[in-house]
Amino acid sequence: MSKLLRYSLALAALLISAPTWAQQECTLKLGVVPQFEQRKLLQIWQPITDRLEASFSCRVELVGAENIPDFESKFAEGVYDLAYMNPYHAVVAHKTQGYLPVLRSGSKALQGVLVVMKDSGIQSVAELDGKSLAFPSPNALGASLLMRAELQQLHQVSVQPQYVKTHPSVYLYVAKGLVSAGGGVQRTLDEQPDELKSVLKVIYTTQKVPAHPLVIHPRVDQALADRVVQQLLEIAAESPELFEAIPMKDPVRTSLQDYDPVAELHLERFAD
Template sequence: MSIFGQALRAACATALLLSTTAADAQDWKARIPVIRIGILGGENAADRLTNYACWKDKLEAHFNVPVELFPAADYAGVIQGLLAGQLDIANAFSPNSYASIVSQDPDAVEAVATQRQTDGSLGYYSVIIARKDSGLKTVADLKGKTLAFADPNSTSGYLYPSFELKAQGYDPATFFAKTGFAGGHEQGVVAVLNKQYDAAATWSSAIGDESKGYSSGNLAKMVQKGALNMKDIVILWKSSLIPNGPELVRKALPADFKAEYAKVLFDLPKSDKTCFDAIEGGDFADFAPIPAGFYDTVIRMRQEQDAGRRKS
């Protein structure tokens, strides 16, 4: 073949590739006329919408399609939205909620990344807090007292404290006078401050400046917006390290969209650290790939919990 023929063939191939790429882009835009983001509970809806406003703007500017935010009343709302294909994305997802989705439909979602703490770790903790003026100092002091869990699908607000307290000899079913669900992490802490419960389970990085509620987590968010003074509470108990939650996308979304979304996501800590911290709930280093088997323990706990519910 002549040099001219080779050049013509290459040009045709390039044109075909460009037209295919453009067609693919148009294809996913036809299939995704709007990007729908589910926001887990844990704090009031107004604060969640405020925290996610910057992320909404970035995604709209990058993909040139509208973005809608859905702050569900509880964790189950986002779980069901993803399973039903009514939501496309969920950020800073609960590991327990992820385990719930996987147990119901392994092909519903993909875990794109997880958060890396400022100390390099990939985990956080469940903590049980009480009012400092209550005189309570350890979890043993809670015998016959009341405990607020956050949400049945919360990892730190229910799954881990339920399992680990029982293993340590503090079975929630018999050790406490009463347990209940506050409706979210912030609500649980507020219930303690208002003396509606003696203690509450919530989440924290447990690293960094204690007076600021540590580097990330519900306590940090509440301190930042003036809803909590750390001098008013005491931490009675801390769990083992919990794997940080996944950043999720619906698996059925077009592959080219998911790949581009992952690029935007991983770039966020560098391009806009303030926005990154806002949607993730505190001061994190960046995103990290998810190690193999990262959520196996959480999934096993969830399966055991569900099996126990079916028996009761």
Template sequence: MRKLFLILCASTLMFSQTIILGVVPQQSPLKLAKKWSKVTNYLKEKTGYKIVFKTEKSIPTFEEQLYSGAYDIAYMNPYHFVVANHKQNYEAFTRANKNIVGILLAKEKSIPFTKDNLKGKTFLFPAPNAFAATLLTKFELKNHFNFDIDKEAKVLYVNSHDSVYKGISRDVGYIGGGIIRTFNNFKDKNDKDKLNIIYKTNEYPSHPIAFHPRLDKDIVKKIKDAFLSMPEDLTKTLSIKRFIKTNSDEYEIIKSVKPL
């Protein structure tokens, strides 16, 4: 009887603890909620803990919450992680198996990356610190083509990747930054058919999932194991083939793109 009582107490404690999973809003909160609610249900079944999805209306708002330690675990871009690790000691534990690649899109099929052609043009980006879509594309145009977007062009930040794609299609901007995964997931056919990928960046470690140090290590292990064993039909929901192990050291290279 005492053993049964202890088991029931342990189960009650597990389900009474709420763990907040923050997700960077690369797409609208509604689209993300539909995808990640399936993940949180799976995590609850596998770990016994109540995992609650949370995102924000914009990437800058997500950054504010992340850097204040609002999330117990979080899916973030690589630069977000470097800052979150510095400010809150978040530690990376898993990521998608594929590396991340930034892309530039336009309605034209090809564009000369020269100062004469790009100077004064309007570039659309989801947010100032969106890693591959903004930081990486800016970094490579400056280093490979000697063109400083911030100094020599017009920049508009439009909150999400989908907003970039719509904006370029509808002539709000000339060139837009994104990533292959969100472009593949962009469902508005009328807009998408007008767009062409005109540049791809080098590869970097993809978005990590990281935990805040206040989270108990046993909980972290259960969540990590659940991600690593996530069935393929569920990872496909996130446009990920599978999750692999990672650690914070893998993201040191990000500081070469934008130092802290």
């Protein structure tokens, strides 16, 4: 066999094997805002990432975050290739790293709720001026940012925030009388045990904004990003219950423009 023929055969073999090698080396790091404890997040996302990995030879690694501030630090540093985050985070992540929203719920919006104990006697937000209120974190959109912004800007109510890390903790703080009220969202309130919900009541709701999006870092190749989105839509069509658990009911494609109303609120004035 001539040297030229051997070289040609070797080059052909390299070209044939290159796509397979590239796929095997492909890893996408997925971040999820820690609305729930890590075990529950894994239960929700693992079936989706398994299906996504099975659709093309690319590993999807779920990168955990201890809490919301840790999650914020990671996306600010560009750790995640894909991330599920609240709308305010999406606006910030675009400014800091160029992340772009690609998927969101097509049938659900985000709205904050303010809860008090049923027997507290509190009927309006005006009664909370100067009081201590619980919030999951400074930058939780519906539960904290929108709520604090509307209390101050629309109702001239100033409060003393206590950040208790999670939505369930907010409801427990209120139920135990540790704070006068607490900010959450209707979905997480609905998920609480009946005995907890039975002692709480909602006295205020915020305006609605587009739901949490899945965002993609600009370093992800456009063709791969498009394929990920298409595969996720197909998975959602086949197994809608998987996406309802996220929650991202009836997912649709989205864009940065859908979150312009959030950017226009200038919530950075209330962020930490």
